[in-house]
Amino acid sequence: MPVAPVTPPTPPDPPPREPTVSLDLSTSPTTPTSPTSPDRPARNARSARPAEGEGAAVRELPPIRPEDHGKPVFGRAFEYAKDPFALFRHQWDHYGPVAPFSMLNQRWVMLLGPDACEEAFRNKDKAFANGPAWTYLVGPFFDRGLMLLDFEEHHMHRRIMQQAFTRDRLEAYAARMHAPIEAGLAGWADGGRDRDFRAYPSLKQLTLDVAADIFMGGAEDTSPEEMAKVNEAFIACVQAAAAVVRKDLPFTRWGRGHRGREVLEDFLRHYLPSRRAVRTDDLFSQLCHIESDEGERFSDDDVINHMIFLMMAAHDTSTITLSTMLQMLGQHPVWQERCREESLALGPRPTLAELEGLESMDWVMKECLRLRAPVPVVLRQVVKDTVVQGVRIPEGTFVVLAPQFAQVMEELWTNPLVFDPERFSPERREDKSHRYAWNPFGGGVHKCLGMYFAGAEVKAVLHHLLRGWEWSVDPGYVAPMNNHSLPFPKDGQPIDLRRTR
Numbered sequence: 424m425p426v427a428p429v430t431p432p433t434p435p436d437p438p439p440r441e442p443t444v445s446l447d448l449s450t451s452p453t454t455p456t457s458p459t460s461p462d463r464p465a466r467n468a469r470s471a472r473p474a475e476g477e478g479a480a481v482r483e484l485p486p487i488r489p490e491d492h493g494k495p496v497f498g499r500a501f502e503y504a505k506d507p508f509a510l511f512r513h514q515w516d517h518y519g520p521v522a523p524f525s526m527l528n529q530r531w532v533m534l535l536g537p538d539a540c541e542e543a544f545r546n547k548d549k550a551f552a553n554g555p556a557w558t559y560l561v562g563p564f565f566d567r568g569l570m571l572l573d574f575e576e577h578h579m580h581r582r583i584m585q586q587a588f589t590r591d592r593l594e595a596y597a598a599r600m601h602a603p604i605e606a607g608l609a610g611w612a613d614g615g616r617d618r619d620f621r622a623y624p625s626l627k628q629l630t631l632d633v634a635a636d637i638f639m640g641g642a643e644d645t646s647p648e649e650m651a652k653v654n655e656a657f658i659a660c661v662q663a664a665a666a667v668v669r670k671d672l673p674f675t676r677w678g679r680g681h682r683g684r685e686v687l688e689d690f691l692r693h694y695l696p697s698r699r700a701v702r703t704d705d706l707f708s709q710l711c712h713i714e715s716d717e718g719e720r721f722s723d724d725d726v727i728n729h730m731i732f733l734m735m736a737a738h739d740t741s742t743i744t745l746s747t748m749l750q751m752l753g754q755h756p757v758w759q760e761r762c763r764e765e766s767l768a769l770g771p772r773p774t775l776a777e778l779e780g781l782e783s784m785d786w787v788m789k790e791c792l793r794l795r796a797p798v799p800v801v802l803r804q805v806v807k808d809t810v811v812q813g814v815r816i817p818e819g820t821f822v823v824l825a826p827q828f829a830q831v832m833e834e835l836w837t838n839p840l841v842f843d844p845e846r847f848s849p850e851r852r853e854d855k856s857h858r859y860a861w862n863p864f865g866g867g868v869h870k871c872l873g874m875y876f877a878g879a880e881v882k883a884v885l886h887h888l889l890r891g892w893e894w895s896v897d898p899g900y901v902a903p904m905n906n907h908s909l910p911f912p913k914d915g916q917p918i919d920l921r922r923t924r
């Protein structure tokens with residue numbers, strides 16, 4: 424695999440490039456059969472930066488330019504929320520791959536481009552920690568979830584948890600998904616056609632129903648009203664991440680997050696004895712029974728903490744992936760038909776291997792994850808002085824890695840803002856231009872453990888939809904995104920949905 428550093432602009436202060444990148448996903452003239460351009464511009468020009476060990480001088484972080492301080496207290500937070508792509512581009516153009524900025528009264532560093540992200544994800548000198556950084560953002564509501572653990576402790580918990588995501592386990596989860604998906608989709612456009620169907624909230628409900636079954640194994644002692652309260656509690660924990668007032672006070676998001684966490688803990692603790700007693704196919708029961716090759720197992724508290732984190736990690740990410748795919752397939756009917764033909768060639772309840780064999784759907788999913796990464800940035804804190812791309816980052820610095828930016832860099836992709844799933848075909852494999860050109864699931868020791876689970880769920884939902892429905896989206900539609908935490912379409916993403924069976 425060719426892995427070449429991408430040439431960053433020479434900091435400080437080259438003139439900004441115009442126009443600034445902003446993701447307009449409506450501009451998509453390609454068709455699935457568009458040939459690979461023979462005269463595609465050369466990418467991956469070698470960096471002028473001397474490689475490590477070749478006597479490269481270590482530089483200090485550049486100062487933040489006076490015009491880049493943003494709003495008092497909030498710093499650049501609003502700019503990120505308004506248009507993350509524009510902020511990434513601005514930072515890259517003005518500072519290069521290691522770009523300082525201020526946010527929420529803190530000085531942060533943004534790592535941009537595949538080489539800087541690679542260094543931090545690989546974390547060779549163990550200078551980057553997850554726990555303090557993610558806790559700073561999402562608060563104590565996902566405390567001791569796998570992503571918030573570090574180093575030896577993380578390694579031990581991951582060793583155990585990966586036993587819940589083996590191939591056998593994934594096959595069992597995939598087989599179990601079809602029934603809740605069919606039940607959840609049953610009411611979609613039940614009058615035959617819904618011209619203003621809001622895809623995003625409907626998908627969110629659907630993925631929650633699937634999770635209640637696959638993750639929880641059902642909730643046999645909980646009434647629908649109580650279940651609604653559990654859902655509210657879960658949402659309160661997720662939304663607390665975007666809180667401005669970070670104190671446990673009544674009527675604040677933060678306060679609701681604390682109350683939500685208590686409800687979730689009580690709910691899960693109630694079911695713990697029954698899930699410990701019998702080993703079943705759901706994730707909850709699996710976490711109660713699995714052990715690592717060394718015989719390590721999760722305590723009761725571990726199971727509760729991991730369940731709360733896993734529900735959060737799985738839910739919004741899969742929902743936004745699906746909603747982007749519905750938008751793109753609605754705007755590109757040729758691709759929708761191509762995916763449908765492949766799905767119709769399979770039975771109604773395909774196995775994991777059959778779902779993975781849906782080639783067009785696989786490329787579409789990858790392309791949607793590229794254009795709209797459900798986790799556009801990941802956070803770290805530097806726990807000892809380190810050097811990235813020749814720039815020293817002092818201990819204590821909060822760092823934002825922006826994999827989303829590499830996924831739309833002109834240096835790595837042909838027409839990066841155009842929907843073109845065939846870029847993932849074996850003949851083109853543009854994602855191989857750099858090991859960190861495409862990494863919506865992160866990298867290094869914290870790489871997403873639910874990656875294949877997510878692939879199975881997303882493809883299973885799409886498979887059922889393609890076999891029983893058709894939909895279209897105005898080709899000029901641009902989703903108005905809310906970027907305060909994970910991105911989602913503020914308008915619920917309207918589609919014109921028709922039943923075909």
Ligand code: HEM
Binds near residue numbers: 802863871877
């Ligand atoms: C399209 C869907 C998904 C995307 C884009 C996604 C993305 C990510 C990313 C970027 C990370 C790394 C965070 C970091 O480095 O700090 C991560 C971690 C993680 N994800 Fe996912 N995720 C998805 C679905 C899921 C699902 C369905 C599950 C569980 C069933 C899951 C479980 C996890 C876990 C446990 C971690 C922490 C891994 C560790 O720290 O060792 N994810 N995910």
